[in-house]
Amino acid sequence: MLQESVLIEKNEEVGPGLYYLRLKTQDMAEQAHPGQFIHISLGTIYDPLLRRPMSILNAQEDSLSVLYQVVGRGTKIMTRFRPGDFIDVLGPLGRGFDLEDSKKHLLIGGGVGAAPLVFLAHQLKRKGGEIKFFLGMREEELIFIKELLPPGVEFYSSHENSPRGEAKQVTDLLPPHLEQENKTSLYCCGPEGMYREIAKICAECGEFSVQVSIDRRMGCGVGTCLGCAVKIKKPPREELQIVRACVEGPVFRWQEVGFNDS
Amino acid sequence: MTPKLNTKIGSLNLENPLLTASGTYGNGREYSDLVDLKSWGGLVTKGLTLEPRSGNKGVRIVETPAGILNSIGLQNPGIEYFVREEIPFLEKQEIPVIVNIAGRRIRDYEELTRRLDPFPCISAFEVNVSCPNVREGGLAFGTNPGLVYEITSRLREVTQKPLIIKLTPNVADVGAIAIQAEKAGADAVSLINTLMGMEIDIETCRPLLGNTVGGLSGPAVKPVALRMVYQVYRQVKIPIIGMGGITKGEDAVAFLLAGARAIALGTVNFVNPKAPLEIKEFIFDYMKRHNFSSLENMVGVAHQEKEA
Numbered sequence: 001m002l003q004e005s006v007l008i009e010k011n012e013e014v015g016p017g018l019y020y021l022r023l024k025t026q027d028m029a030e031q032a033h034p035g036q037f038i039h040i041s042l043g044t045i046y047d048p049l050l051r052r053p054m055s056i057l058n059a060q061e062d063s064l065s066v067l068y069q070v071v072g073r074g075t076k077i078m079t080r081f082r083p084g085d086f087i088d089v090l091g092p093l094g095r096g097f098d099l100e101d102s103k104k105h106l107l108i109g110g111g112v113g114a115a116p117l118v119f120l121a122h123q124l125k126r127k128g129g130e131i132k133f134f135l136g137m138r139e140e141e142l143i144f145i146k147e148l149l150p151p152g153v154e155f156y157s158s159h160e161n162s163p164r165g166e167a168k169q170v171t172d173l174l175p176p177h178l179e180q181e182n183k184t185s186l187y188c189c190g191p192e193g194m195y196r197e198i199a200k201i202c203a204e205c206g207e208f209s210v211q212v213s214i215d216r217r218m219g220c221g222v223g224t225c226l227g228c229a230v231k232i233k234k235p236p237r238e239e240l241q242i243v244r245a246c247v248e249g250p251v252f253r254w255q256e257v258g259f260n261d262s
Numbered sequence: 263m264t265p266k267l268n269t270k271i272g273s274l275n276l277e278n279p280l281l282t283a284s285g286t287y288g289n290g291r292e293y294s295d296l297v298d299l300k301s302w303g304g305l306v307t308k309g310l311t312l313e314p315r316s317g318n319k320g321v322r323i324v325e326t327p328a329g330i331l332n333s334i335g336l337q338n339p340g341i342e343y344f345v346r347e348e349i350p351f352l353e354k355q356e357i358p359v360i361v362n363i364a365g366r367r368i369r370d371y372e373e374l375t376r377r378l379d380p381f382p383c384i385s386a387f388e389v390n391v392s393c394p395n396v397r398e399g400g401l402a403f404g405t406n407p408g409l410v411y412e413i414t415s416r417l418r419e420v421t422q423k424p425l426i427i428k429l430t431p432n433v434a435d436v437g438a439i440a441i442q443a444e445k446a447g448a449d450a451v452s453l454i455n456t457l458m459g460m461e462i463d464i465e466t467c468r469p470l471l472g473n474t475v476g477g478l479s480g481p482a483v484k485p486v487a488l489r490m491v492y493q494v495y496r497q498v499k500i501p502i503i504g505m506g507g508i509t510k511g512e513d514a515v516a517f518l519l520a521g522a523r524a525i526a527l528g529t530v531n532f533v534n535p536k537a538p539l540e541i542k543e544f545i546f547d548y549m550k551r552h553n554f555s556s557l558e559n560m561v562g563v564a565h566q567e568k569e570a
Contacts, residue, residue, distance in 0.1 A: 001295040003535055041533070045509065046481045047328040049533055090296075090535070219323045219330060220532035224288040224308075226334045227323030242316045242337060247292075 001222065002027055003090050009063060011081045015141040017070040018112060019079060021054075026062035028091055034120035035096025035213055035251040038066065039221035041088035042077045051090065052078065053218045053246070055116040055189075058148065067115040093221050097211050097251050100185035103129050106177060108198060109145075110136040110170055110190020116213060117189050118148045125150045132156065132177060136170030136190065171197040178205040185209040188254075199254055210254035216245040223247035232256040265549035266556040267542070269303070269523050271501050272424035272449030274358060274386050276303035276524060279545070279557055280514075280538050283505050283528030284309055284362035284388060284428070285334065289348050290355060296535045301542065303524060304358040307348070309390050311364050312374060314340035320472020324461050329480030329507070330529060331459050333473035336364055341377060349381055358385040360426065368403075368413050375420045386423050389413065392430030392455035404430040404455075407442040414446035424449040426503060429494075431483075432458050436490050437497040444498045452503035452526065453494065454487045480529040483507045488520055495521025495562055509537070511544020518545070518557065519564040 010022040028038065039051040052074045054066040068075050081087060097120055105124050107117040114135055124131050132154045135145060139161050146155050158167040167173050171194065178184060178201065186208055188195055195212045202208045219225035228245035234256055243249065267278040282290075284306045290299050299305065317337025324331045339347075352359050361384050363374040371389060378384055391404035391413060403409045410427065417425055427443040429436055431454040440451045456477025461470040469475075487506020494502055504522025508514050509530045517525045530537045554560040 003296050048325060049328055049330060049480050049529070050325050051533065088534075217321055217323055219332070220286075220292075222535075223292045224286055225323060225332065225532055226285075226308075226317060226337050227332060229317060229322060229337065240316075 001090065001093060002031070003088065004028065005086045006089050008081050008083050008085045008087060010083055011079070013079075014067075014144050018141065019068050019070070020057075020065060021068065021078065021081065022063050022065040023087075023089065024063050025089070028089070029059040029062055029064045032056050032059040032064060032092040032119070033096040034099075034123050035116050036092040036094045037221070037250065038064065038089050038091030039093060040066075040078070041090075042074055043087060044077065048074050048077070050219060051221060053093075053221050055113075055213070056092065056119055057115040058119045058122060060122075067112060069112045090221060094246055094250050095248060097187050099124060099127055100209055102183045102185040102209070104177075104184040105129055105131045106134065106174070106184060106186045107131065108134045108170060108174070108186060108188045108190070108194070110194040111138075112142065113190040113213070113215070114142065114145060115189070117187060118145060120187055121153050122150050125152065130154075134158070134170050134173050136160070136194070169197070170194065171201060174198065174201055175205065178202065178208065186211065188212045195254060195258070199258055211251050212254050212257065213250045214245050214252055214257060215250070218246050221246050230257065231260055233259055263550065263553070263555055265546055265554060267546065267549075269557045271386065271426065271503065271524055274304075274424045274449075276358060278303040278542055279518065279522075279524040280542060281360070281503065281524055281526040282306050282531070283526040284390065286528040286531050289352065291351065293531065293535050297538060299355050299357055301538055302357060304360055304385070305352075305355065306360045306388055306526060307352075307362055308338055309336050309362045309364045310338050310341060310344055310374065311336060312341050312370050314338065314343065318473040321470055322472060324470050324476070326459070326461060326478065326480075327482060329478050329482035330532075331461055331471060331476040331478050332456070333471045333476035335473060341374060345377070345381075349383065353381075353383040355383075359383055360386045360388050362388040362390050362428070364390040368416055371413055372416055372420055375417050379421045379423065384423070386426060386449075387417070387421065388426040388428050388452060389417060390428050390455070392428050392432075401430060401432070404428075404439065405433050407438050410439050411442040411446045414443050414448045418447035426450040426452050428455055429453040430455045431486060431490055431506075437494050440494045440498045444500045448500060450501040450503055450523075451494065451498065452505065454483070454490055454506045457483055457486065479507065481507045481509050484509070484513055488516055491517055491522050492520040492564065495565065508541070509533070511541045511548065514541045514545055515548050518560050519562070521562040521565065523557075523561050
């Protein structure tokens with residue numbers, strides 16, 4: 001974990017209320033792993049008080065990027081970050097995705113939450129295996145994500161508000177790709193309802209490795225405040241444990257967290 | 263002149279007045295990449311109970327204007343785990359360790375103290391009679407002067423180590439509680455714990471925190487905390503550990519001037535992990551600027567009559 005004052009290289013609107021922020025930081029970029037996050041100081045000392053946790057969209061050489069949606073005061077303040085400014089960043093934090101030794105990797109993202117799967121696609125590419133990227137969006141607002149993927153990744157998208165007869169939910173796209181004979185791994189990032197739906201479809205098709213990234217309100221981001229508690233049950237003992245999304249997560253195995261009520 | 267930052271809480275010597283506020287620093291591991299634990303005067307550990315506690319359900323932390331509301335609910339792994347897993351780590355740290363204890367009944371506090379007392383790495387106990395987030399988290403004790411007297415005197419029989427009673431601000435007269443702690447043999451009082459508050463999610467039309475209410479901390483509570491430290495300083499002779507919203511060096515100095523002999527940093531750790539280093543440097547420079555050769559000379563100065 002590092003705490004650094006980092007240079008803002010880019011902060012631009014890439015969709016309605018959707019921003020791409022790129023930071024220059026070689027050390028954090030080198031340490032970063034897909035599924036991890038950084039904790040960004042807004043530069044306001046008293047109010048808003050807390051840092052903002054942001055999933056890492058990608059890390060390349062000496063830069064690290066995030067994608068954020070303006071949802072409240074904090075993200076509104078972030079839109080005013082200008083290239084050339086410095087911001088205080090803590091990271092990389094948390095436990096990311098395990099890169100599985102599979103012949104086939106299915107990356108499934110719902111909305112802006114899909115961001116860390118971009119970084120994951122780049123890392124999996126080095127490892128080998130077939131990579132398919134599934135993105136669920138309302139209309140076409142996240143289509144630029146396709147351009148951020150490495151070459152050779154198959155891209156599929158669903159459109160909730162599509163007037164045409166296409167898939168409306170990202171989970172509608174999955175069944176033909178879930179073949180049991182190939183060892184297939186799933187990596188999911190989005191709302192928890194989407195994970196539930198994915199788990200249901202998987203259960204009908206066989207056994208798969210399913211990893212999900214869990215979203216919680218965070219305070220410290222490093223494991224001391226215990227604000228982002230997640231209940232897990234680890235096989236084989238299935239003993240209930242309370243862990244921290246910011247340290248033991250945010251990525252968990254679905255079989256560990258799936259028992260929780262929605 | 264090189265100002266001396268060391269201070270004393272009962273028989274406990276601290277190299278500098280900065281302590282971690284319980285529940286904001288784990289047991290010292292999490293920030294070790296960023297801050298040398300030895301930069302602190304002492305480490306106050308996360309509230310410990312006899313049995314493991316899983317904490318509260320639902321949303322546990324909410325940002326509020328210049329502050330946060332939390333309702334963690336004393337989540338901790340219990341004394342057995344603490345002794346097995348944390349004590350060996352704490353033994354290796356070259357820093358005074360103050361263990362924060364909480365219980366449901368007075369005999370829980372007694373048993374915790376009795377079992378922890380033999381460990382040389384534990385320098386003192388902070389007795390949490392002020393957690394607002396669990397029904398039996400001590401707040402029932404902390405708001406009742408008679409019970410504070412009783413719990414303090416019973417623990418006094420169990421340990422010779424410094425006993426620090428952590429007071430709640432959720433009372434009409436905090437001084438009356440502090441007086442009872444002093445009478446019963448406490449070595450110090452620490453204040454304030456969080457102020458009880460709540461937030462409502464206007465979209466779901468329901469309380470935001472899973473526990474409905476929570477404890478407010480951060481810069482928003484500083485003036486309240488400072489007032490209470492100032493007030494209690496006039497009512498007891500035992501040392502005060504001041505805390506509540508300390509964010510910058512100026513805040514820390516104000517608490518010392520109000521009468522705190524040591525201060526604890528809590529919420530600020532979440533915001534700026536390097537705060538203890540910056541605050542320590544500020545205090546040092548301030549003392550030089552104002553010709554305070556030792557911290558002792560500075561404590562409670564705000565109470566002196568103004569020179570004509």
